[in-house]
Amino acid sequence: MPVYHTAGTRGAGRRPPIYRGRLRLLAIISLVVLIATVFLLTVNFTLAQPATAAPDRPVPTHGPFIDDLLAGPLPASIASTYDAFRPRGYGLATAPAVSAGVYILVDLDSGETLASLDPHARVAVASLTKIVTAMTALRLASAGDQLIVGVEDALAPPNRMGILPGEVLTVEDLLYGLLLDSGNDAAATLAANLGGEEAFVQAMNTLAAEIGLINSRFTNPAGFDDAGSHSTAYDMAVLARRLLDTEPLLARIVGTERQIIESSPAHGWFGPTNLNRLLTDYPGALGVKTGRTDSAGYTLIAAAERDGRRLLVVVLGSEHHFDDAEILLDFGFAMAGPGPVG
Numbered sequence: 452m453p454v455y456h457t458a459g460t461r462g463a464g465r466r467p468p469i470y471r472g473r474l475r476l477l478a479i480i481s482l483v484v485l486i487a488t489v490f491l492l493t494v495n496f497t498l499a500q501p502a503t504a505a506p507d508r509p510v511p512t513h514g515p516f517i518d519d520l521l522a523g524p525l526p527a528s529i530a531s532t533y534d535a536f537r538p539r540g541y542g543l544a545t546a547p548a549v550s551a552g553v554y555i556l557v558d559l560d561s562g563e564t565l566a567s568l569d570p571h572a573r574v575a576v577a578s579l580t581k582i583v584t585a586m587t588a589l590r591l592a593s594a595g596d597q598l599i600v601g602v603e604d605a606l607a608p609p610n611r612m613g614i615l616p617g618e619v620l621t622v623e624d625l626l627y628g629l630l631l632d633s634g635n636d637a638a639a640t641l642a643a644n645l646g647g648e649e650a651f652v653q654a655m656n657t658l659a660a661e662i663g664l665i666n667s668r669f670t671n672p673a674g675f676d677d678a679g680s681h682s683t684a685y686d687m688a689v690l691a692r693r694l695l696d697t698e699p700l701l702a703r704i705v706g707t708e709r710q711i712i713e714s715s716p717a718h719g720w721f722g723p724t725n726l727n728r729l730l731t732d733y734p735g736a737l738g739v740k741t742g743r744t745d746s747a748g749y750t751l752i753a754a755a756e757r758d759g760r761r762l763l764v765v766v767l768g769s770e771h772h773f774d775d776a777e778i779l780l781d782f783g784f785a786m787a788g789p790g791p792v793g
Contacts, residue, residue, distance in 0.1 A: 536555075536557050536562055536563070536564045536685065536688060536689070537562060537563060537564065538563070538564050539563040539564060539565055544782075544786070546566035546568075546779065546782055547778050547779070547782055549766065549769070549771075549774075549775040549778055549779060550769050550770040550771050550774070550775055551568070551766035551767060551768055551769035551770075551772070551775045552568075552569070552574075552748075552767065552768035552769070553568060553569045553570065553572050553574055553683070553684045553766075553767040553768050554566070554567065554568050554570070554684055554764065554765060554766045554767065554769075554775065554779065555567040555568075555570040555684040555685055555687075555688050555764070555765050556762065556763075556764045556779045556780070556782070556783050557688050557692075557762070557763050557764075558760065558761070558762055558783070559692055559695065559696075559754065559761040559762065559763050560760070560761055561788075565762070565782075565783045565786060566779060566782065566783070567684070567685075569684075570683060570684040570685040570688075571666060571683050571684075571685050572683060572684075573666055573681040573682070573683055574681060574682070574683070574747065574767050574768055575676060575680065575681060575744060575746040575747035576674065576681070576682045576687060576742060576747055576750050576767060577674045577676075577742030577743050577744040577747035577750045578610075578633045578673070578674040578740065578741065578742030578743070578744075578750070579674065579682070579687055579740050579742045579750050579751075579752055580669055580671075580672070580673065580674030580680070580682075580742075581629050581630060581633065581638060581672070581673065581674060581740065581742075582630075582690055582691070582694060582701075582739070582740055582752075583655045583658065583659055583667075583669060583690065584629065584638050584641060584642070584655065584672040584673075585626050585629055585630060585701055585704075586658060586693075586694065586698060586701065587645075587651065587654050587655045587658050587672075588622055588625075588626065588641045588645060589622070589626075589698070589700070589701070590654070590658060591645040591646065591651075591654065592622050592644075592645055593622065594621065594622050594623040594626070594700055595621050595622070595623065596621065596622050597619050597620065597621055597717075598619070598620060598621070598622060598625065598640055598641065598644040598645075599617070599618075599619050599640075599644065600614045600615060600616055600617060600618045600619070600620070600636075600640050601616060601639075601640065601643050602616040603639070603643075604616075604636055604639040604640040604643050605636050605640075606636070607635040607636045607638070607639040607673065608635065609635070610632060610633045610634055610635050611632070611634050611635060611636045612625070612628030612629070612632045612634030612636050612637045612721060612723060613628075613632075613634075613636070613719075613721060614628070614634075614636050614637065614640065614718070614721075615718075615719065618717060618718035618719065619717040619718060620640075620712075620717070620718050622641070623700070624712050624718075624721070625637040625640055625641055626700070626701070626704055627704055627707070627710045627712065627721075627723045628721065628723050629641065630701070630704050630705055630740060631704070631707065631709070631710060631723035631724055631725045631726070632723045632724065632726070633726055633740075633741065633742070634723075635673040635675075638672040638673040639672070639673065641672065642672040648671070648672065651672060652669060652670060652671060652672060655669045655672065656668060656669055659686075659690075662689065662690060662693055663686075663689055664682065664686040664689060664690060665686070666681075666682065666683045666685070666686055667681065667682035667683065667686045668680060668681055668682075669682075674742060674744065674747075675744065676744045676745060676746040676747070684765040684766075684767055685765075687752055687765045687767075688752075688763055688765050691739050691740075691752045691754065691763055691765070692763065694739065695737065695739070695754060695761075695763075702737075702738070705725075705727075705737075705738030705739045705740060706730065706736075706737050706738040707725060707738075708724070708725050708730050708731065709722060709723065709724045709725065710722070710723050725738070726741045727739070727740070727741050727751070727753065728773055729753050729755070729773060729776060729777070732773075732777075733753075733755060733776075733777055733780070734755070734757070735755040735756045735757045736753065736754070736755045737754040737755055737756060737761070738753075738754060739752040739753060739754055739763075740752050741772070747767065747768065748767070748768045748769055748770065749766075749768075749769040749770065749771070749772035750766065750767050750768070750769065750772065751764075751765070751766050751769065751772040751773065751775075751776050752764070752765050753766075753776040753780065755780050755784075757784050758784075760784065760788060762780055762783045762784065764776050764779045764780055764783070766779070
């Protein structure tokens with residue numbers, strides 16, 4: 452019986468046709484199996500993606516639709532009824548020195564300005580922007596509405612609530628993460644679900660104009676540094692008074708030291724913790740919001756109540772925002788009560 456070589460060009464040229472045919476058949480079968488394997492792996496990978504990718508976002512069923520909010524003025528119930536903060540006009544001592552480049556101290560109930568430094572200067576305010584974000588969210592949805600976390604939303608740096616793609620949380624849950632943790636992921640999730648970031652930011656600016664923030668402009672819901680984004684200490688004081696007097700849910704949130712959000716089948720466990728240390732360190736503190744970016748420096752809105760008086764301070768461009776707020780609040784509380792009108 453002849454021996455057929457299976458290696459080398461010489462032996463290969465002497466293989467009989469039937470032998471070469473079997474090799475081709477085996478090669479074809481192997482190729483088909485390989486293609487089928489790759490196809491099945493691709494299908495399985497594709498089917499597995501919904502577990503980490505965000506599903507379609509629902510259309511809000513409560514509050515005005517985004518188009519309605521942008522189309523015209525806000526309802527009268529939302530519009531500001533406050534007059535501008537007025538100078539006290541009597542009994543003013545020289546305010547103590549602080550590190551903030553811009554500030555204002557006001558009596559929330561009398562509307563008197565007790566001390567200020569460049570209160571109308573347009574500057575970056577960092578995460579104080581999130582107050583406008585929170586108020587806008589509650590115009591477009593109810594606190595109990597459920598929103599889906601998208602992949603990009605969850606990755607928003609640097610401050611985070613810690614939400615994950617595909618989780619479903621209520622607007623109220625996200626507001627705690629937004630205002631206590633100062634979570635940029637919470638801000639992104641609210642904006643993405645409630646019209647998309649571009650439309651949401653337009654709604655923020657519409658709301659700001661209706662409230663009377665005439666020197667404010669916002670370009671993103673988190674308060675990131677941006678050349679087109681700015682506000683003033685005065686506008687932030689108007690905004691904070693609006694929150695404390697007409698937004699009971701938000702007033703409760705900004706005055707909360709820590710909120711426990713228990714895990715559920717829709718999301719994990721969260722424990723948003725307020726970054727405002729005045730809540731524990733300053734007697735009578737009511738909250739409100741901290742912030743910091745490279746351009747803005749340290750920023751803070753802080754309110755406190757003593758002996759029936761409510762004072763609010765805004766410090767911007769500060770090096771020691773908590774110390775500055777304490778010094779100015781102490782100065783205000785040391786003054787006599789509201790002056791005569793007229």
